[in-house]
Amino acid sequence: MAKPIVSMINVEKWYGRNHVIKNCNLNIMEGEFLTLLGPSGCGKTTTLRMISGFELPTSGIIRVEGESVEKKEPYERDVNTVFQNYALFPNMNVFDNVAYGLKVKKVPKDEIAERVDKMLKLVQLDGFGKRRINQMSGGQKQRVAIARALINRPKVLLLDEPLGALDLKLRKQMQIELKRLQRKLGITFVYVTHDQEEALTMSDRIAVINEGVIDQIDVPQKIYNHPATRFVAGFIGESNILDAVVLGKNDTGIQVGTEAGNAIGVSDDETIETGDAVSIAVRPEDTLFSKERQPGFSIRGVVKDHVFVGNLVKMMVILNDGTEFKINRFNEDDMIEPGQVIYLYWEKEKGKVLKTRSLVNTDSHRDIKGGDEDEEEGYAAEA
Amino acid sequence: MKKKDMQPKPKARRDKKTAKARLASIVMNGPITIWSILFIIVPVIILAVMSFMSKGPLGIVVYKPTLENYRNIFSSMYFNVIKESLIIAFWTTVLTILIGYPFAAIMAKMKAKTSSLFMILLMIPMWVSGLVIIYSFVILFNQSGILNTILMKIGLISKPLNMLYNHFSVTVGMLYMFMPFSVLPMYSSIEKLDPALIEASKDLGAGPVRTFFKVQLPLTAPGIFAAVLLTFIPCIGYYMVTDMLGGGTNMMIGNLIYRQFTISRNWPFGAALAMVLAIVILLMVWIYKKVGGNLDDLG
Numbered sequence: 001m002a003k004p005i006v007s008m009i010n011v012e013k014w015y016g017r018n019h020v021i022k023n024c025n026l027n028i029m030e031g032e033f034l035t036l037l038g039p040s041g042c043g044k045t046t047t048l049r050m051i052s053g054f055e056l057p058t059s060g061i062i063r064v065e066g067e068s069v070e071k072k073e074p075y076e077r078d079v080n081t082v083f084q085n086y087a088l089f090p091n092m093n094v095f096d097n098v099a100y101g102l103k104v105k106k107v108p109k110d111e112i113a114e115r116v117d118k119m120l121k122l123v124q125l126d127g128f129g130k131r132r133i134n135q136m137s138g139g140q141k142q143r144v145a146i147a148r149a150l151i152n153r154p155k156v157l158l159l160d161e162p163l164g165a166l167d168l169k170l171r172k173q174m175q176i177e178l179k180r181l182q183r184k185l186g187i188t189f190v191y192v193t194h195d196q197e198e199a200l201t202m203s204d205r206i207a208v209i210n211e212g213v214i215d216q217i218d219v220p221q222k223i224y225n226h227p228a229t230r231f232v233a234g235f236i237g238e239s240n241i242l243d244a245v246v247l248g249k250n251d252t253g254i255q256v257g258t259e260a261g262n263a264i265g266v267s268d269d270e271t272i273e274t275g276d277a278v279s280i281a282v283r284p285e286d287t288l289f290s291k292e293r294q295p296g297f298s299i300r301g302v303v304k305d306h307v308f309v310g311n312l313v314k315m316m317v318i319l320n321d322g323t324e325f326k327i328n329r330f331n332e333d334d335m336i337e338p339g340q341v342i343y344l345y346w347e348k349e350k351g352k353v354l355k356t357r358s359l360v361n362t363d364s365h366r367d368i369k370g371g372d373e374d375e376e377e378g379y380a381a382e383a
Numbered sequence: 384m385k386k387k388d389m390q391p392k393p394k395a396r397r398d399k400k401t402a403k404a405r406l407a408s409i410v411m412n413g414p415i416t417i418w419s420i421l422f423i424i425v426p427v428i429i430l431a432v433m434s435f436m437s438k439g440p441l442g443i444v445v446y447k448p449t450l451e452n453y454r455n456i457f458s459s460m461y462f463n464v465i466k467e468s469l470i471i472a473f474w475t476t477v478l479t480i481l482i483g484y485p486f487a488a489i490m491a492k493m494k495a496k497t498s499s500l501f502m503i504l505l506m507i508p509m510w511v512s513g514l515v516i517i518y519s520f521v522i523l524f525n526q527s528g529i530l531n532t533i534l535m536k537i538g539l540i541s542k543p544l545n546m547l548y549n550h551f552s553v554t555v556g557m558l559y560m561f562m563p564f565s566v567l568p569m570y571s572s573i574e575k576l577d578p579a580l581i582e583a584s585k586d587l588g589a590g591p592v593r594t595f596f597k598v599q600l601p602l603t604a605p606g607i608f609a610a611v612l613l614t615f616i617p618c619i620g621y622y623m624v625t626d627m628l629g630g631g632t633n634m635m636i637g638n639l640i641y642r643q644f645t646i647s648r649n650w651p652f653g654a655a656l657a658m659v660l661a662i663v664i665l666l667m668v669w670i671y672k673k674v675g676g677n678l679d680d681l682g
């Protein structure tokens with residue numbers, strides 16, 4: 001099996017009185033595509049910068065290939081970074097930018113020329129060597145930045161939101177290309193994003209970070225289908241999350257009571273006991289409804305409205321306690337007219353019972369998503 | 384007028400807007416244009432014409448065209464003054480850059496609060512009368528001045544050093560007067576430099592020295608060029624320092640020009656000197672533009 005190429009052991013980071021990274025234990029495996037995913041300000045960049053050497057951990061150990069690197073300067077570490085806004089040298093042309101790392105290492109001239117040409121071909125910038133940086137488009141700059149880092153054959157490539165400044169279409173295309181490059185070269189990628197879709201499509205594993213704590217680290221399917229915390233359930237995909245108390249636990253599932261009524265769910269967490277304060281999360285597409293009460297469920301609501309969004313119909317239900325509950329269907333015929341009273345239920349496997357680990361405001365991810373879209377528009381306009 | 388305002392005709396309104404804009408631009412630019420014609424262009428023309436006239440008895444300008452003044456400039460005595468002032472200006476510039484760049488770089492790294500404090504300290508020579516500052520240098524460098532007294536007290540020297548009225552005192556005085564003009568443009572270009580570029584260089588394996596010469600220096604070069612111009616040019620023409628700290632042995636072109644208009648009362652010759660100085664300056668600005676400098680950086 002693969003061995004860890006980067007290990008972070010009990011790493012803590014404080015900025016003044018701001019505790020930014022809290023007891024981080026992370027093993028990054030050789031050759032994997034690991035994504036650090038989390039909302040703005042959760043500590044993704046800080047984590048990357050500690051690996052690359054631009055920030056020192058307040059305490060803890062960071063190992064690259066088993067060797068402790070905390071005392072090493074950035075230029076002594078065998079990792080390379082693709083910076084958020086490319087950080088290409090504007091005083092050099094494309095060739096010189098890509099060749100920079102090799103020139104530093106005093107690689108012979110003809111070998112440099114050969115390797116740069118090969119690398120430019122690999123990122124589909126054949127013949128762009130003589131171009132000045134300010135004559136390149138956003139997507140092209142991105143490729144130069146990737147080529148400049150990859151040509152050094154780093155053990156680990158760190159990418160800090162490398163596609164954040166590109167428009168949606170280019171972004172999708174670059175996602176595929178990056179994945180292709182990573183497979184082809186077999187280099188370990190540590191990728192930072194706050195775009196969950198990007199994380200789900202590209203990664204071998206995802207580490208979901210919540211205010212400096214890695215809430216869950218697992219393969220995308222597991223993250224999506226088996227969120228470990230309320231935060232992960234709310235951050236990855238859409239979820240309806242209700243505060244609840246465990247009423248009972250048996251072979252058929254966990255019975256919980258919420259302010260709006262009772263429900264049934266399951267949990268991967270065996271430590272959950274009757275009386276625990278929990279959350280129950282269910283995805284809009286997994287939520288079923290009927291005119292009658294279903295056994296084990298007593299959540300009742302009034303249909304508020306539905307909206308048609310492309311291939312999807314979204315229905316909003318107001319529960320007894322005033323909470324809004326989302327339901328998604330592919331077919332409008334499956335929906336119920338506004339004003340009607342319905343009972344909600346789901347297959348018990350679809351209801352995830354999660355221990356309330358920390359006081360996390362699950363609504364906050366929506367604000368952040370809103371901010372994202374604005375950002376994208378801004379960047380698109382710029383490009 | 385008011386009636387017209389009420390009519391909601393979009394086109395008419397747009398026409399009015401451009402007319403308004405034009406009026407605004409005349410109001411805004413008019414006085415400046417008149418001012419620069421009156422006080423810059425007209426005097427330069429007068430000076431240019433005067434430089435081709437002859438000097439009459441008692442310092443009267445005689446309107447008889449001649450090239451004599453320009454020929455005179457290249458006579459050995461005057462040429463020596465020009466050479467001398469270029470050398471002083473050169474060393475002043477080199478030293479202000481060498482001292483100013485690290486100073487600017489350190490300031491760019493400081494927190495905003497601390498850097499603005501240093502900025503104020505740096506600006507002092509610009510606010511305080513040059514005369515006062517230069518005179519304080521006389522007190523400092525005198526044979527029985529503060530510096531000599533201290534050096535002798537601690538036993539570093541046995542006889543007072545000759546620090547006044549030579550190249551040393553002139554250069555130190557010039558350095559002090561021109562440091563802000565040198566540091567400010569360099570500070571602004573270092574501050575504008577994206578720190579990610581420095582990090583990118585280190586990330587690619589380059590140490591601090593290489594990073595400085597390959598990335599930081601080339602990218603802040605426009606600031607250095609601006610600093611060179613802002614120090615070198617005024618330095619050539621600045622006569623106060625050489626007058627008081629040079630003791631008449633060191634003259635700048637500025638001193639020479641000043642004397643032509645006052646003591647020697649040879650206005651046409653002074654005008655010719657001023658024209659030569661102006662042409663040298665224009666040439667330098669032109670070179671600065673050629674190497675890609677931004678004129679706005681010169682303030």
Ligand SMILES: Nc1ncnc2c1ncn2[C@@H]1O[C@H](COP(=O)(O)OP(=O)(O)OP(=O)(O)O)[C@@H](O)[C@H]1O
Nearest residue numbers: 015018020038039040041042043044045046047194
């Ligand atoms: N140099 C610094 N000094 C002080 N605080 C900092 C510094 N850099 C980051 N922080 C703080 O550390 C926290 C984590 O920042 P970080 O840049 O790692 O977030 P991020 O997850 O990369 O966010 P984003 O998605 O917005 O880039 C934030 O609260 C930020 O304000």
Ligand SMILES: [Mg+2]
Nearest residue numbers: 044045046160
């Ligand atoms: Mg970041």
